[in-house]
Amino acid sequence: MDARYSLYHFARAFHVSTTVPHAYVAERRIDLAKRLLAYSGVPLSTVAATCRFSSQANFSIAFQIATGFSPDRTVRRLLPNDYIAKSRQDLIPRLCAANLRSST
Incomplete structure (x- = not known):
């Protein structure tokens, strides 16, 4: 589909309708990171990579x-505390798919 x-x-x-495109994309990446941190218990490096940050340090600062x-x-x-130790890697693909659907 081409909007021309x-x-x-x-x-x-x-x-005019929302914000500048870069800020919108950054906000969506942080929202996905919040959901991954809140529900999955995966390592920060995995969250950073899933949200397409160049490094864990870059993710942490942003x-x-x-x-x-x-x-x-x-x-x-x-x-x-007992949930933090558990790894729920199966949740990452579902959250990423939901994030991609909601952003289109």
């Missing part, structure tokens, strides 16, 4: 800027 908008026109129209909390502190706030 120039990149400039699309960026302007997108900004997450802290966006939320005001470090990813590790967020995990400790959201999950009971």
Whole structure:
């Protein structure tokens, strides 16, 4: 499907309706990271890679800027200690698929 908008026109129209495209994409990546941290108990490096951050350090900085909390502190706030130790790798593909469907 081709909307036949120039990149400039699309960026302007997108900004008027929501925010700048880069900020929107960054916000969606942080939202996915929050869901992965809250429900899956997987390592931070896996969350960073799943959310397409270049490194765990880059993810941690971006997450802290966006939320005001470090990813590790967020995990400790959201999950009971016995659940943090469990790995729920099967949940990542489902959350990623749900995130991709909701962003289109």
